[in-house]
Amino acid sequence: MNLILFTFIVLLGFTSYYFGRKKAYTIQSTKKRLTALPQFYGYYLAIWCAIPAFIIFSLWAIFEPTIVKLLILSDYSNQGYLDDELNLIYEKTKALSRGQFTGEITPFIEASAEKYLSLRSIAQSSKVVIVLSIIIASVAYAYKRISSNSRTREPVEKFLNAVLFTASLAAILTTVGIVFSLIFQTIDFFKVIPLFDFVFGTHWYPAKAFVRDSSEALDPTMYSDTFGAVPIFAGTFFIAFIAMCVAIPIGLMSGIYLAEYASTKVRQYAKPLIEILAGIPTVVYGFFAALTVGPFLKELGTSMGLEVSAESALAAGGVMGIMIIPFISSLSDDVITSVPQSLRDGSYAMGATKSETIKRVIFPAALPGIVGSILLGVSRAIGETMIVVMASGLAANLTLNPLESTSTITAQIVVILIGDQAFGDPKTQAAFALGMSLFLVTLCLNIVALKVVKKYREKYE
Amino acid sequence: MIKIKAKDVDVFYGKKQALFNISLDIEENQVTALIGPSGCGKSTFLRCLNRMNDVIDICSVKGEILINDFNINDKGCDVVRLREKIGMVFQKPNPFPKTLYENVSYGPTIHGIAQSKQEMDEIVETSLKKAALWEEVKDRLHEPGTGLSGGQQQRLCIARAISVRPEVILMDEPCSALDPIATAQIEELIDELKKEHTIIIVTHSMAQAARVSQNTGFFHLGQLIEHGSTDKIFKNPDNKKTQDYITGRFG
Numbered sequence: 033m034n035l036i037l038f039t040f041i042v043l044l045g046f047t048s049y050y051f052g053r054k055k056a057y058t059i060q061s062t063k064k065r066l067t068a069l070p071q072f073y074g075y076y077l078a079i080w081c082a083i084p085a086f087i088i089f090s091l092w093a094i095f096e097p098t099i100v101k102l103l104i105l106s107d108y109s110n111q112g113y114l115d116d117e118l119n120l121i122y123e124k125t126k127a128l129s130r131g132q133f134t135g136e137i138t139p140f141i142e143a144s145a146e147k148y149l150s151l152r153s154i155a156q157s158s159k160v161v162i163v164l165s166i167i168i169a170s171v172a173y174a175y176k177r178i179s180s181n182s183r184t185r186e187p188v189e190k191f192l193n194a195v196l197f198t199a200s201l202a203a204i205l206t207t208v209g210i211v212f213s214l215i216f217q218t219i220d221f222f223k224v225i226p227l228f229d230f231v232f233g234t235h236w237y238p239a240k241a242f243v244r245d246s247s248e249a250l251d252p253t254m255y256s257d258t259f260g261a262v263p264i265f266a267g268t269f270f271i272a273f274i275a276m277c278v279a280i281p282i283g284l285m286s287g288i289y290l291a292e293y294a295s296t297k298v299r300q301y302a303k304p305l306i307e308i309l310a311g312i313p314t315v316v317y318g319f320f321a322a323l324t325v326g327p328f329l330k331e332l333g334t335s336m337g338l339e340v341s342a343e344s345a346l347a348a349g350g351v352m353g354i355m356i357i358p359f360i361s362s363l364s365d366d367v368i369t370s371v372p373q374s375l376r377d378g379s380y381a382m383g384a385t386k387s388e389t390i391k392r393v394i395f396p397a398a399l400p401g402i403v404g405s406i407l408l409g410v411s412r413a414i415g416e417t418m419i420v421v422m423a424s425g426l427a428a429n430l431t432l433n434p435l436e437s438t439s440t441i442t443a444q445i446v447v448i449l450i451g452d453q454a455f456g457d458p459k460t461q462a463a464f465a466l467g468m469s470l471f472l473v474t475l476c477l478n479i480v481a482l483k484v485v486k487k488y489r490e491k492y493e
Numbered sequence: 494m495i496k497i498k499a500k501d502v503d504v505f506y507g508k509k510q511a512l513f514n515i516s517l518d519i520e521e522n523q524v525t526a527l528i529g530p531s532g533c534g535k536s537t538f539l540r541c542l543n544r545m546n547d548v549i550d551i552c553s554v555k556g557e558i559l560i561n562d563f564n565i566n567d568k569g570c571d572v573v574r575l576r577e578k579i580g581m582v583f584q585k586p587n588p589f590p591k592t593l594y595e596n597v598s599y600g601p602t603i604h605g606i607a608q609s610k611q612e613m614d615e616i617v618e619t620s621l622k623k624a625a626l627w628e629e630v631k632d633r634l635h636e637p638g639t640g641l642s643g644g645q646q647q648r649l650c651i652a653r654a655i656s657v658r659p660e661v662i663l664m665d666e667p668c669s670a671l672d673p674i675a676t677a678q679i680e681e682l683i684d685e686l687k688k689e690h691t692i693i694i695v696t697h698s699m700a701q702a703a704r705v706s707q708n709t710g711f712f713h714l715g716q717l718i719e720h721g722s723t724d725k726i727f728k729n730p731d732n733k734k735t736q737d738y739i740t741g742r743f744g
Contacts, residue, residue: 295550296550372587374583374585374587375587375589375590376548377545377548377581377583377587378583378587378588378589378650378653379589379599380545380548380576381543381545381576381580381581381583381654382576382577382580382599382600382603382653382654382657383572383573383574383575383576383577383600383603383604383657384573384599384603385573385603388603392589392599392603393589393590393591396590396591397589397590
């Protein structure tokens with residue numbers, strides 16, 4: 033029903049656009065000059081159709097359920113029910129009206145359900161009537177108002193401005209909301225677990241928190257050696273470090289090759305091919321690391337007499353590095369390409385070779401941009417989840433041996449939040465605390481990276 | 494004495510021919526000006542002389558260019574050595590984003606000319622002095638070269654070019670981005686430099702060509718229309734096109 037109504041309103045919008053434009057053309061044909069192009073008159077009417085429709089729909093969505101509930105429950109007032117019981121009755125009524133009620137059906141509930149249905153249908157039809165009449169009235173009003181010198185361009189532009197503003201506001205508000213939910217949960221977490229234990233504790237063993245029966249009272253002392261985040265922070269940076277050891281040399285060198293050495297033809301094919309790497313889903317990288325690279329390294333290690341864990345940090349970090357190569361190569365390629373040709377010419381004209389020119393002139397000039405691209409790569413490495421979850425261990429060992437398994441912040445968040453959660457439990461909140469720290473680290477890295485990149489841009493433009 | 498002898502030089506950008514059969518002799522220790530309307534190929538010809546056209550993928554050069562009787566278009570020609578002998582100054586000042594000192598010491602470093610720090614200091618000082626920049630910058634040799642004014646930057650680029658003591662200096666409209674005062678300084682400098690170097694300058698300013706050069710070549714649509722002593726070209730040209738261009742009737 034709502035869908036039909038909606039379609040109808042959209043059609044109405046198109047019709048009013050058409051009529052608005054037509055009226056403008058009619059005015060134009062009387063040799064009067066319009067204040068705006070005829071389309072603007074059309075858009076103007078369409079807006080007069082859209083805004084009232086939107087307002088009424090939202091008001092209805094907000095108030096209809098409340099009013100219906102009030103009307104239903106008014107039958108039960110003065111009978112001494114508690115609020116909770118009233119809510120239960122209302123839920124039962126709704127369930128029965130949908131035919132999903134399984135309990136014992138009392139005549140009272142049955143009557144309420146019938147009343148509920150009739151109220152809903154009244155609401156529905158009155159909505160249709162009200163929406164349509166208001167739209168038609170408003171469009172008709174606007175239609176009458178438009179004349180050769182009425183202002184239509186400005187309201188249309190303002191409307192577009194408002195729509196675009198709302199869209200960006202939605203994006204910003206969502207981000208702010210996420211950050212706040214992180215902050216509040218994190219604060220709750222630190223009410224139970226001291227900040228000091230979290231930041232400096234060397235023992236991470238959240239499984240211990242599973243043992244608690246949720247009906248028991250919280251006893252902070254039992255978590256004293258559970259949420260020490262040092263091992264997973266160390267693991268995170270360690271794996272990111274391994275990843276960057278792979279990604280920086282390969283990415284940078286391929287970036288330099290693409291920008292300076294490759295012929296136009298090679299570049300035309302090689303660049304998209306490298307960028308395909310960036311399009312591979314991380315979960316694919318994950319099982320590549322877990323099922324191919326991990327066992328391969330283990331066998332290789334065994335043949336050399338080394339003990340290698342099947343879920344070694346090396347496998348996860350290495351594959352993560354491969355994933356980051358295209359970021360670094362593509363960004364540094366862009367940065368190097370944007371070094372002005374005049375600097376290259378100046379160097380070549382002095383008799384410098386290609387490699388000398390790159391080493392002495394182009395690389396220093398492009399350095400800030402390259403540093404920026406590396407920092408962005410690092411922040412990706414730290415935030416990467418899937419590869420670590422699949423290929424690295426889930427037990428948080430404090431180790432600097434790349435052949436052992438270790439765990440990262442992201443992997444631990446996954447471990448904690450997989451399965452059923454109890455909200456308000458320190459175990460669940462630990463995930464938020466970890467997420468918060470991860471967010472802070474990558475935020476700082478991104479800010480620094482963007483600053484560096486921006487500074488570089490100012491230099492040449 | 495003839496320093497450079499170009500014989501039947503053709504240049505192509507892809508399939509498009511940019512220069513047709515250019516034959517031109519350049520006199521040693523004199524200034525030769527190349528003039529002509531935009532797109533006539535004078536800069537392209539200049540870039541042939543130190544093989545800067547190699548940098549452009551689609552560009553190909555045919556014909557002989559003899560410098561000291563050695564054909565630089567030969568396969569055996571070492572471009573690095575060639576460019577050590579033939580310096581170049583560009584239209585837009587292009588100092589490297591390094592310090593003044595590093596800008597000037599760049600050439601001597603990559604060609605291994607200086608044996609010691611002291612020797613390098615001397616090269617930097619003489620080059621800057623010859624470029625008439627020393628007095629202005631001697632106290633800030635370790636500041637970035639990009640911080641100088643346009644005219645100073647261009648003189649820095651000249652200092653950079655002469656730091657390896659090239660026999661020839663190519664100048665591609667060296668004053669087109671500069672104000673009249675800076676231009677006058679550079680022109681004075683060119684006059685000074687011709688004692689030790691052979692100079693070829695591309696310019697759009699007829700007055701500049703007349704002021705600084707002894708010989709002039711007039712290019713039009715990829716052809717060398719006329720060349721000879723500057724006096725003759727400006728006062729009594731053989732070709733009507735040259736006459737028209739010089740008197741400002743076209744171009």
